[in-house]
Amino acid sequence: MVQQREAMSWLPAYKQGAAAGDSGAFKLSSNENPFPPLASVIDAIASTLGDIQLYPSMAVAEVTDRIAARFDVDASNVAFGAGSVEVLSQIIHASAGAGDEVIFAWRSFEAYPILIQVAGATPVPIALTADERHDLDAMASAITAKTRLILVCNPNNPTGAFVTTDELHAFLARVPATVLVVIDEAYVHFNRDPSSAVGIDFFHRYPNVAVLHTFSKAYGLAGLRIGYAVAPTAVATNLRRVALPFGVTALAQRAALASLDAEAELTLRIDEIVIERTRVLAALRASGWRVADSQGNFVWLRTDVDTDRVNAVFIRDGILARAFPGEGLRVTIGTAEQNNRFLAAAAAALEPTAV
Structure with missing residues (x-):
């Protein structure tokens, strides 16, 4: 039998949110953007199709320059990958190995412990x-x-809670300068609380801070896979060393540039999602749910031991949520129609006779 790493026998696999298929259910399990791609982004992608026989820019040069200018950093501080999760994998591989420890909150992004153990x-x-x-x-x-x-x-x-500016300053005062702190801001565009820490501000102030951003959520490019880190030069250099060569496709790069060009139009869509999030949270509370505020494009229901039962009600009523058995359910903010069905299912789940 071919030998494999022992860790592979117990390492959990990352689970993608359930797909709706032909069931007619609404998939609200993957924090996807509910809007279709912008016409200008589709046109930009189409204009690149004639050159897909060529390798893309491994340096992601044009997008790097745009991001560097936006955040007033040097291009050497920016490193790209196939989504921010792939950039996170680069950071972990460049920073930690056997015998090293990586600290994170839990529950948080499901991929954290998987990538660390890999x-x-x-x-x-x-x-x-x-x-x-x-x-x-x-x-x-x-x-x-x-x-x-x-x-x-x-x-x-999945909880949607945020870290305040004051809290993060106090925390970093206790972190040795030799330890890299990564602020993962995959959902930063949906965060409207003025007291929240802003990763780039901390990058400019602290020499051991890196920031992760993605084009998957607010920009709606989840299917093309492009994200980046803004990191200290030495760290960003190592990210490029461990990155998969040509991992960011030409299509993804062109779509990212077109999305940056269409920022105003995309902001209107983000505003709509935030408005729906506010409505959904209010409706959940009105129906009897105790739910914390969220600054992401999702809401979190802490259902503990009742998670499987509530999830069964959701599935019965055509809602596919992200269930974490024994803990809770994360439900993405979708269109008004999708959200209305979710709210009806959530209200039904509170009935004592529900499933």
């Missing part, structure tokens, strides 16, 4: 507070001589 490092999950937020004090107390990396998801996936 790199051979040790995950150190720190429980969220009772109000679904990062326990930064406990995370700081967990730092040891083995700590190489700390992940801060802001807003947090």
Whole structure:
């Protein structure tokens, strides 16, 4: 029998949100943008099809220059990958290996412990507070001589909670300068709380901070896979060393540029999602749910041991949510029609006779 790494026998696989298929159900399990691509983005992609026999720019040069100018950083600070999750994998591989530790809040992004273990490092999950937020004090107390990396998801996936500016400053004051702190801002465009930490501001102030962004969520390019890190030059250089060569396709690069050109139009769509999020949260509370505020494009239902039953009601009523057994359900904000069906299913799930 061919030998494989022992860790592969127990390493969990990342699970994609359930697909609706032909069931007529609404898929609200993957935090996808509910709007179709902009016409200008489709045209930009189409204009690239005639050259797909050629390799793309491995340096992602044009998009790098645009991002560097936007955030007033040097191009050497920007590193790209096939989605921010792939860039995160680069960061982990460049920063931590066997015997090293990576600290993160839990529950947070499901891929964190998987990617850490794939790199051979040790995950150190720190429980969220009772109000679904990062326990930064406990995370700081967990730092040891083995700590190489700390992940801060802001807003947090799946709970939607955010870290404030003051909290993050206080936290970083306790983090050794040798430990890289990654602020994962996959949902930053939906975050409207003025007290929230802004990753780029911290990058400019601290030498051990990196920031992750993606084009998958607000920009609606999840199917093309493009994301980036803004990181200290030495870190970004190492990300490019461990990156998959030509991992960001020419189609993705062209779509990213077109999306940046269409920022005003995309902002209107983001505003619509935020308005729907506010409506959904209010309706959930009115129907009897106790639900925390969210600054992502999703809401979090803490259902604990009742998760499987509530999820069964959702499935019965045509809603595919992301269920975390024993913990809760994350439901993406979709169109008004999709959200209305979700709200009806959520109200039904509160009935004592429901499934």
